[in-house]
Amino acid sequence: MPLDLFTVGDPIADTKAPVDVPIGERWSTRRFRARLVNPANRRKLTVIVVGTGLAGGSAAATLGEAGYKVKNFWFHDSPRRAHSVAAQGGINAAKNYRNDGDSVHRLFYDTVKGGDFRSRENNVHRLAEVSVNIIDQCVAQGVPFAREYGGLLDNRSFGGAQVSRTFYARGQTGQQLLYGAYQALERQMAAGTVEQFARHEMLDLIIVDGRARGIVARNLITGEVSTHFADAVVLATGGYSNVFYLSTNAKGSNATAIWRAHKRGAYFANPCYTQIHPTCIPVKGDYQSKLTLMSESLRNDGRVWVPKERGDERDPRDIPEDERDYYLERIYPAFGNLVPRDIASRQAKNVCDEGRGVGPGGLGVYLDFGDAMKRLGRPAIEAKYGNLFDMYAQITGEDPYETPMRIYPAVHYTMGGLWVDYDLQSTIPGMFVIGEANFSDHGANRLGASALMQGLADGYFVLPNTINDYLADGPFEKVDDGHPAVAEALQDVQGRVQKLLSINGNRTPASFHRELGRLMWDLCGMERSDEGLRKALDRIPEIRQEFWTNLKVSGDQDTINPTLEHAGRVADFIDLAELMCIDALHRNESCGGHFRAESQTPEGEALRDDENFAYVAAWEWTPEGAPPVLHREDLEYEYVHLAQRSYK
Amino acid sequence: MTATREGASFASGTATDPAMAPHGMTLTLRIWRQKGPADKGRMVTYQVEDISPDMSFLEMLDVLNEKLILADDDPVVFDHDCREGICGSCGLMINGTAHGRGTSGGPTTTCQLHMRKFKDGDTIDIEPWRATAFPVIKDLSVDRGALDRIIQSGGYISAPTGTAPEAHSILVPKKDSDAAFDAATCIGCGACVAACPNASSMLFTAAKVSHLGLFPQGQPERNERVVNMIAQQDLEGFGGCTNIGECSAACPKGISMENISRLNHDLLGALRAGARPKS
Numbered sequence: 009m010p011l012d013l014f015t016v017g018d019p020i021a022d023t024k025a026p027v028d029v030p031i032g033e034r035w036s037t038r039r040f041r042a043r044l045v046n047p048a049n050r051r052k053l054t055v056i057v058v059g060t061g062l063a064g065g066s067a068a069a070t071l072g073e074a075g076y077k078v079k080n081f082w083f084h085d086s087p088r089r090a091h092s093v094a095a096q097g098g099i100n101a102a103k104n105y106r107n108d109g110d111s112v113h114r115l116f117y118d119t120v121k122g123g124d125f126r127s128r129e130n131n132v133h134r135l136a137e138v139s140v141n142i143i144d145q146c147v148a149q150g151v152p153f154a155r156e157y158g159g160l161l162d163n164r165s166f167g168g169a170q171v172s173r174t175f176y177a178r179g180q181t182g183q184q185l186l187y188g189a190y191q192a193l194e195r196q197m198a199a200g201t202v203e204q205f206a207r208h209e210m211l212d213l214i215i216v217d218g219r220a221r222g223i224v225a226r227n228l229i230t231g232e233v234s235t236h237f238a239d240a241v242v243l244a245t246g247g248y249s250n251v252f253y254l255s256t257n258a259k260g261s262n263a264t265a266i267w268r269a270h271k272r273g274a275y276f277a278n279p280c281y282t283q284i285h286p287t288c289i290p291v292k293g294d295y296q297s298k299l300t301l302m303s304e305s306l307r308n309d310g311r312v313w314v315p316k317e318r319g320d321e322r323d324p325r326d327i328p329e330d331e332r333d334y335y336l337e338r339i340y341p342a343f344g345n346l347v348p349r350d351i352a353s354r355q356a357k358n359v360c361d362e363g364r365g366v367g368p369g370g371l372g373v374y375l376d377f378g379d380a381m382k383r384l385g386r387p388a389i390e391a392k393y394g395n396l397f398d399m400y401a402q403i404t405g406e407d408p409y410e411t412p413m414r415i416y417p418a419v420h421y422t423m424g425g426l427w428v429d430y431d432l433q434s435t436i437p438g439m440f441v442i443g444e445a446n447f448s449d450h451g452a453n454r455l456g457a458s459a460l461m462q463g464l465a466d467g468y469f470v471l472p473n474t475i476n477d478y479l480a481d482g483p484f485e486k487v488d489d490g491h492p493a494v495a496e497a498l499q500d501v502q503g504r505v506q507k508l509l510s511i512n513g514n515r516t517p518a519s520f521h522r523e524l525g526r527l528m529w530d531l532c533g534m535e536r537s538d539e540g541l542r543k544a545l546d547r548i549p550e551i552r553q554e555f556w557t558n559l560k561v562s563g564d565q566d567t568i569n570p571t572l573e574h575a576g577r578v579a580d581f582i583d584l585a586e587l588m589c590i591d592a593l594h595r596n597e598s599c600g601g602h603f604r605a606e607s608q609t610p611e612g613e614a615l616r617d618d619e620n621f622a623y624v625a626a627w628e629w630t631p632e633g634a635p636p637v638l639h640r641e642d643l644e645y646e647y648v649h650l651a652q653r654s655y656k
Numbered sequence: 657m658t659a660t661r662e663g664a665s666f667a668s669g670t671a672t673d674p675a676m677a678p679h680g681m682t683l684t685l686r687i688w689r690q691k692g693p694a695d696k697g698r699m700v701t702y703q704v705e706d707i708s709p710d711m712s713f714l715e716m717l718d719v720l721n722e723k724l725i726l727a728d729d730d731p732v733v734f735d736h737d738c739r740e741g742i743c744g745s746c747g748l749m750i751n752g753t754a755h756g757r758g759t760s761g762g763p764t765t766t767c768q769l770h771m772r773k774f775k776d777g778d779t780i781d782i783e784p785w786r787a788t789a790f791p792v793i794k795d796l797s798v799d800r801g802a803l804d805r806i807i808q809s810g811g812y813i814s815a816p817t818g819t820a821p822e823a824h825s826i827l828v829p830k831k832d833s834d835a836a837f838d839a840a841t842c843i844g845c846g847a848c849v850a851a852c853p854n855a856s857s858m859l860f861t862a863a864k865v866s867h868l869g870l871f872p873q874g875q876p877e878r879n880e881r882v883v884n885m886i887a888q889q890d891l892e893g894f895g896g897c898t899n900i901g902e903c904s905a906a907c908p909k910g911i912s913m914e915n916i917s918r919l920n921h922d923l924l925g926a927l928r929a930g931a932r933p934k935s
Contacts, residue, residue: 070817085735086804088844089743105824141820148820150813150871152837159827177837183742184840191812198808206801229793258737292710297718298739399741402759405710405772468817516725518718562725567692568733568794571725 017637024430025130043480050075060087063443064244065189066467072196095182098174099460101139123451124600149188167456220439231566247422247444253525255419262577275626277427277447280592285420286352290372299418309380318363353417372414431474442466452600513558517575537605681707709772734796744843749783754847787855802892809888810881839866848903854895859903862919879926887933
């Protein structure tokens with residue numbers, strides 16, 4: 009591709025999955041071939057885990073139980089605050105409790121297909137295998153999954169799956185799974201195997217002699233910047249949806265840890281793969297600080313529509329049936345309002361772009377329960393969706409029983425992340441990446457109820473069975489602040505903090521963040537085009553330039569200073585945004601949640617290009633302003649055959 | 657004052673769009689400012705203008721902070737994260753009520769409180785949680801580490817990874833499972849402590865004791881769990897529970913007083929069975 013925005017390097021490949029045996033035996037074979045660490049030696053080995061969400065919390069607890077010395081870092085006050093807590097829907101597992109034909113192979117198949125053939129078969133198969141252990145583990149911990157009257161676990165079908173394999177705890181599944189991991193983690197803290205570093209933010213990775221050996225962290229209360237050493241480092245720091253400023257992520261969710269690691273040599277895979285969720289509460293005004301997701305189960309009974317005429321500002325209740333366009337039912341008669349997330353999102357954008365959007369700013373579509381209320385009656389709707397309707401009323405001040413809800417898509421999850429091999433090790437020896445922070449299992453599109461599964465699979469069952477193969481070579485030679493690489497990383501961080509405080513310009517970190525987010529949403533969001541992405545790539549360096557010359561951060565270094573924290577995160581988002589746009593520009597195909605204007609069928613549907621793009625794009629950072637280097641990992645499909653998705 | 661200086665607008669609604677025009681509430685905020693644990697602290701008065709009724713309470717504070725940053729003042733520190741009522745980070749005393757009062761007049765989290773609850777010209781008092789066991793870090797941010805230490809003392813079921821039996825080998829009656837879920841929804845925000853005249857953490861502790869004690873898996877450690885968690889909450893400096901019920905009334909997740917009864921029942925049983933706290 010004729011771009012001077014990047015160069016192409018050597019291909020990259022996973023070398024850890026034992027491909028000499030059939031796929032169903034690969035995980036057990038890998039566990040057998042991985043070297044072990046004698047229990048007596050584990051206490052001599054230190055592992056740093058950054059993050060306490062489903063992946064980080066479960067990994068830190070499990071490694072502590074195994075007898076390693078764990079140092080756990082997180083930026084919140086308590087491990088229980090990690091944003092996994094906000095996941096609503098559920099967690100998939102191939103238990104086949106419903107006797108409806110589910111199996112490990114079917115979950116594997118659905119996930120590869122759902123990822124639009126851009127994930128690795130080996131990793132996904134393993135995910136499906138350990139899914140059943142996750143449910144057992146969580147039940148043993150006391151996670152209060154929904155149950156039936158006979159005392160057995162309840163299941164539901166989720167996200168268009170044809171089997172009922174989703175376990176759930178009302179609309180708070182993420183919260184309950186997280187508390188299970190959190191309680192296991194607190195137990196290890198009491199036992200002394202896990203040392204806690206609350207309100208610490210990782211600001212750099214320390215590499216000594218080619219191995220990840222520690223991190224530089226800032227104590228967010230005292231401002232002290234300090235170094236911490238280990239034999240291996242595990243990043244479980246979540247996704248980067250907040251590059252868009254407005255997303256369903258928590259305010260603090262950020263990309264700094266993975267971006268710093270990327271700048272130290274970890275390849276970043278598929279950064280442009282983001283997921284846009286169709287049923288969020290629309291933006292209200294300039295002050296808006298985040299977006300709130302409502303479960304997509306609402307589309308089971310709600311009908312999506314906009315007025316047929318653009319600029320129709322009548323009260324929705326006064327718009328007669330024949331002047332409404334139920335566009336999903338019209339375009340996709342077979343699936344109607346239940347089309348997958350990416351399609352529902354993109355069509356909402358299309359009708360709003362046509363000027364038929366509703367609500368403030370014209371960025372919204374109606375989700376109407378009028379018919380369902382007539383058919384089922386209000387009590388049935390209350391029983392099914394009461395909590396969601398209350399939440400909507402609380403936020404918007406409108407009563408969705410009386411007037412249609414307004415919804416609009418919002419960024420929700422990032423499938424891209426740091427490149428890892430089958431062992432979940434990054435391109436930096438000794439640095440492992442788990443959960444949403446890595447790129448591994450969801451391809452170009454994540455299925456519902458799969459994020460919780462992946463986070464816990466990585467933390468409870470995968471990492472604790474692969475990291476030993478690396479640690480078997482340890483303990484590594486002791487390092488301290490006197491080592492030149494350590495001193496350099498420490499100075500780097502301190503210099504950066506000082507720089508952010510000293511610019512003393514006229515714009516707050518939030519104002520830059522909003523501007524960047526708007527740009528990314530418009531040009532690198534649901535639909536991307538060559539022209540738009542090039543425009544974004546012209547604009548981002550200008551934003552960066554202004555950021556570093558006109559930023560205003562008040563307050564001091566040596567105290568709790570959220571403005572300073574935000575400034576550092578925005579600086580990294582600006583750099584990441586540029587890589588996302590380059591990745592999106594080079595991938596001239598539509599796939600998964602990523603629609604490319606130049607790659608569509610005559611009917612305007614997404615057109616994947618397996619000939620040219622059936623690979624993982626792993627990007628290498630090059631210092632001093634040189635363009636990034638693309639390393640391709642070719643994807644091969646031995647078990648699930650390549651096919652185009654169709655919902656017509 | 658508008659929400660952003662540069663006027664970048666997200667919803668493509670700008671000041672020229674009548675639907676997005678400033679709604680113009682002017683409010684007087686009296687906010688607790690305290691530089692650190694050693695500082696005495698004081699209420700400081702601020703004015704905010706053009707506050708939209710659609711803003712959340714925390715977005716209103718964002719607006720104030722943007723103004724303070726550009727004036728080279730120290731912005732007001734407060735904890736927050738998910739802004740959808742589930743992470744438990746936020747927690748402010750608003751006009752003397754923990755988290756303020758939500759849309760229907762019932763409890764809420766601070767992040768789910770919206771400015772349409774207030775009217776033009778109102779004065780709003782904003783203070784941190786006040787309890788000996790929750791020392792102020794700065795301004796409105798307090799240290800709630802004591803709650804984590806209560807969990808450490810016994811708020812778990814010992815089930816190391818890999819040891820679990822098949823999930824369906826443990827049957828749980830639906831009513832127990834539902835009651836356990838209700839208790840388990842506690843988000844650890846600390847509103848119960850802030851609302852309690854004794855600054856007791858009993859509702860928090862009782863929620864966890866109930867959640868785990870209602871499950872068959874939680875039985876082996878049931879007696880030790882309750883005595884150790886009670887001992888830890890005393891050690892942390894929380895007050896004793898006198899069944900006033902302010903905790904439950906302020907709880908954004910509706911954790912009921914029934915959990916405290918269950919804890920008391922468990923505690924009595926445990927003590928009679930000879931359970932004593934560690935050390």
